[in-house]
Amino acid sequence: MSRRPEEFIPVQAGSAGMYTCGPTVYNFAHIGNFRAYTFEDLLHRVLAWFGYDVTQVMNLTDVDDKTIRDSRKAGLPLKEFTRKYIQAFFEDLKTLNITPSAVYPAATDHIPEMIALIQTLMDKGFAYQAEDKSIYFSIDKFPEYGKLAHIDRENQISGVRIKNDEYAKDSVADFALWKAWDAADGDVRWESPWGPGRPGWHVECSAMSMKYLGKTFDIHTGGVDNMFPHHEDEIAQSESANGCRYVNYWLHCAHLMVNGEKMSKSAGNFFTLRDLLAKGYSGRAIRWVLLSCHYRKKLNFTFEALAQAEDTLKKFAEFFQRMRELPETAAESGLDPAKYEDEFTAALGDDLNVSAALAVLFNLQRDANKAADSGALPQSDGNAILDLYRKFDRVLGCLAVDEKNEEAVPAEVVDLAEQRIAARKNKDWAASDRLRDEIKTFGYTVEDIPGGWYRLKK
């Protein structure tokens, strides 16, 4: 809201309450959506890294124009229709190793709470029922409206875009708290003191965040496009109803672009997580790409970046393997893991500066390799380094330090590799090369490691 970094001071010492606008479950989420959820996960993990006890709440919007429209098109009851996409969403979160939220409240399970909130607004005179029977929030009653998006209502484009069905509102900018039922809603309807209908989008988040995090909580996140009007409206409703501050810190992440363009179905650059997995990319590499760009900067998604991420992670995997295979005794390396950890912590504490944090991983990798090259890295140091990367991964969640890469190499390939080692010992280079070619036909490459060892890679 202040548009500058601020020190985080929680409502309750030692804990952090965080509300995240979750998916509208009418389809599979796309990687742009997951950019936001990955950013929020990073924030969650960094707060935990700094010792906060994090309570994250992510809502599921399972009733709105789109869910109703598409469930009717599919000929399914709303709940049944959205269940499929909710399930898919959870699978996707798992693929991206996103820390589970404490609660995933669904809008349709909280209608009474929303009605209660709307009633409070009615009682206090902030809301009114229009001729169309819908309930609207009167923006004129909330002078601070626009303080989050820094929008001055006077200077906005006037209502060229008003739809016919919105003429009932007192003021163009007023937004719906309760939408009166109409034929397009089919059997989607709930009873309320104002007649049948369904809640407006904004009121969902206010009612649910209040229920699980309290009237004033620490952090609210979402994509930039949610800033206005969605979050602005949440503030208006919540602060009007409760008479106290709604949220202390707002963090919005920028959009994801594909090849420099906005992702859209018509441009054919629209990808779901599943699309990428089907192309053979790993969840870890996708996570790396989504994570490695600062949240307030537009992320330009490219397949080159994705391939590079795969390479980077593979290099780390090889590095971790090397750190496991060090000599027991060696000269002193003088490497101080605490130094790298401090840098990592400082970087993340500075408004989630991931680039600087990742640079620490690369620097440590280089320094450790250098020490190992000169025979100055004993296994004890290697273990300390591995421990540190395990710690780093508590935040990054994609290094898989202890994931064994030995995905069941066929016995015959291992056998060929052993034969090749023997040939090399005898300096029979012709046989060695022939065996290497043969191993290649199985899809593996051998690399020699000093000391008569070898490594097989797919």
Add this chain to the structure above:
RNA sequence: GGCGUGGUUGCCGAGUGGCUAGGCAGAGGUCUGCAAAAUCUCCCACACCGGUUCGAUUCCGGUCCACGCCUCCA
């Protein structure tokens, strides 16, 4: 029209009033039977024009360009 963000070396991407971020790609060297891996060196940039300053990529002003939001898209 209003509000806002940003333009960094071939590409991606941090950061700072003077001190090589980092990654990828490229060139050369070391190591290795070869290859791979690893490592070293090189490639030293900050849109443009003014101003402030001993000194600006970093601060200020202006220009150009790109992008986002302005009612339900993360």
